[in-house]
Amino acid sequence: MDQLQQFIRASQAYVYLLILLAQLVGVGVWWLTARILALDTVFVLISLVASALLIPLLILPVITKLFTSPLKFVWQAILYTTPETAGTKAPDIANIKYARELVTNLVTHIYQLAHVGAEASAAENNKGLDTNFIAQSLPLPLVVLDKDDTVVFANSALTSYLERPADMIQGQNIHSVLDLSFGDENTFDAWHANAKTSAPTATGTWERVRLTIPGEKPTVKLLDLAAYYSKDNVAGYETMLVLFDHSTAYAVENQAVNFVALAVHELRTPLTVLRGYIEALEEDLANTSPEIRQYIERAQASASQLTVFINNILNVAQIDDDQMLFTLQEEKWQEVLPNILKDLEVRARAHGIKITTHIDSDLPTVGIDKVSMYEVVNNLIDNAIKYSTRNRKEIIVTCKRGEHDLVETTIQDFGVGIPANAVPKLFEKFYRDHHNRTRVGGSGLGLYLCKTFITAHGGNIWVRSHEGEGTTFGFTLVPYAQLAAEQKNHNNTDSNPQITRSAHGWIKNHSLYRR
Amino acid sequence: MDDQPASPQGKKVLCIEDELFISELYSRALTKAGYDIVVELDGMKGLELAQSNQFDIILLDLMIPHLTGTEILSILRDPSKTPELKAKIIVTTNLEQRDDIKSTIEQQADGYIVKANVTPRELVEFLNGIE
Numbered sequence: 198m199d200q201l202q203q204f205i206r207a208s209q210a211y212v213y214l215l216i217l218l219a220q221l222v223g224v225g226v227w228w229l230t231a232r233i234l235a236l237d238t239v240f241v242l243i244s245l246v247a248s249a250l251l252i253p254l255l256i257l258p259v260i261t262k263l264f265t266s267p268l269k270f271v272w273q274a275i276l277y278t279t280p281e282t283a284g285t286k287a288p289d290i291a292n293i294k295y296a297r298e299l300v301t302n303l304v305t306h307i308y309q310l311a312h313v314g315a316e317a318s319a320a321e322n323n324k325g326l327d328t329n330f331i332a333q334s335l336p337l338p339l340v341v342l343d344k345d346d347t348v349v350f351a352n353s354a355l356t357s358y359l360e361r362p363a364d365m366i367q368g369q370n371i372h373s374v375l376d377l378s379f380g381d382e383n384t385f386d387a388w389h390a391n392a393k394t395s396a397p398t399a400t401g402t403w404e405r406v407r408l409t410i411p412g413e414k415p416t417v418k419l420l421d422l423a424a425y426y427s428k429d430n431v432a433g434y435e436t437m438l439v440l441f442d443h444s445t446a447y448a449v450e451n452q453a454v455n456f457v458a459l460a461v462h463e464l465r466t467p468l469t470v471l472r473g474y475i476e477a478l479e480e481d482l483a484n485t486s487p488e489i490r491q492y493i494e495r496a497q498a499s500a501s502q503l504t505v506f507i508n509n510i511l512n513v514a515q516i517d518d519d520q521m522l523f524t525l526q527e528e529k530w531q532e533v534l535p536n537i538l539k540d541l542e543v544r545a546r547a548h549g550i551k552i553t554t555h556i557d558s559d560l561p562t563v564g565i566d567k568v569s570m571y572e573v574v575n576n577l578i579d580n581a582i583k584y585s586t587r588n589r590k591e592i593i594v595t596c597k598r599g600e601h602d603l604v605e606t607t608i609q610d611f612g613v614g615i616p617a618n619a620v621p622k623l624f625e626k627f628y629r630d631h632h633n634r635t636r637v638g639g640s641g642l643g644l645y646l647c648k649t650f651i652t653a654h655g656g657n658i659w660v661r662s663h664e665g666e667g668t669t670f671g672f673t674l675v676p677y678a679q680l681a682a683e684q685k686n687h688n689n690t691d692s693n694p695q696i697t698r699s700a701h702g703w704i705k706n707h708s709l710y711r712r
Numbered sequence: 713m714d715d716q717p718a719s720p721q722g723k724k725v726l727c728i729e730d731e732l733f734i735s736e737l738y739s740r741a742l743t744k745a746g747y748d749i750v751v752e753l754d755g756m757k758g759l760e761l762a763q764s765n766q767f768d769i770i771l772l773d774l775m776i777p778h779l780t781g782t783e784i785l786s787i788l789r790d791p792s793k794t795p796e797l798k799a800k801i802i803v804t805t806n807l808e809q810r811d812d813i814k815s816t817i818e819q820q821a822d823g824y825i826v827k828a829n830v831t832p833r834e835l836v837e838f839l840n841g842i843e
Contacts, residue, residue, distance in 0.1 A: 466806050
């Protein structure tokens, strides 16, 4: 700016001097003419006006040239740096005489700007190549989605990771490309839906996500996941997902679970034998005294109670490690429930307790994992048995159609009841009611499992209790049609409905069976 | 399953199981129900017997000497090593499997039982349910 001010001041001085000079010349000519020729004053005045008009005209080109010469250098510099007029000669800075400092600076600035511009333009030109190169050579599986969740780009790390050709990935819905399952409700889909409605950009990360890669031998990977969302992206790319496979690392961490599995194995083997021989003894019960019969029944009840407990330990370890899977199948609860209760009647009878049932026959089919539901009812009945008192040795099981067609099951005992302050914590892991702990054994895992299983089934579990009067546990199961519709909306991939993956047992193309 | 009639008469069962008490219990219950049961404690011998293709049902424990149950399973399901078996293979175990092994078993076996959760009588009912 100082140089500009200097330039303006110098220009003003030059103009002033030039005009002054011109006027002096004019006045001088007028004076001489008037003296020498003794001309008429009128003529002199006319000539004076004429010269005053002519002289600026004569000096105009000099002034213009002087003041526009810096502009010429600047313009030359611009032409020189513009790609379209490449070949134009660079301004000869050494020849700049007027406003030299200002012009040199301006030209230098033009050169600098042109350089920056050229760099940016080069980067712009290489942009497609570079990002593609980076994405393709990234050793992490990466997938890009458009606003309809369709895969618009998958890098080669992803195609080889999934062992699927690119054309079977691109253009597909993300759900049919990546079969992901998350430990809790904080899923990619939940995050994605939220991002789409509420954020211009968003990032999300998840740990220990389970990816099932289908195939002749489906493989399960444990990975971390990172996603980036950008709304209305002009390129049509809206969401990017990067997969970090940590299957090996997580497998090492899973040693803890494997330890539980090993311990459970060691407990289960003698238990298998114990239950087998108790059953063998049962066959000859008719010939034994009522006392012996009672002993055997008690031993049997205890053995099955131990079975439940061992399964609980394993289930909790698996839930904690996000290894518990449920496949919900269509079942008639009014038929499944009595079968489960039949097994439990022996245990109840051993404690002198009667199970009464009121099960409606007109119920919608429900979507359940039978093994898990067996655990739920087992644990609830087990609780009811443990907390029953001498007053009324009965457990009432009801099952009816509830609100919104949900199938509602309640298990009522007339035992000691639960203090009001203990109720909110009842479904927490390892929670035991201090009031009752001294009298009744238990691990504090059963109700936690019940809640986890019922929640996984899309249902609710609750409790009503009055101290000294008894407790009612209730849970709802969702009609299969409702679950199937939700599943269809949510995910267009079809999981294998014939195989139930869970902790305890299955037969292919056959109803599930376990005790 | 309870309402399915038991028709095990003459059905041959191979039980590859090294826990003596368990194999004795299974043997007792299955024989009583009309099955013809052969017990084998050793993995290698068990595999040979299974490959002889004379059985309708194979009960396969996973933790057995010389060859593990999963190894036997893969050999029995490998067409280059074993011609197609008529037997249904039921994996019987008390060990909770790792996920990858579990999915392999799901692919290769016809059934899976946790022994501690199934009494011998229930095992008979379970086998009766297999066509």
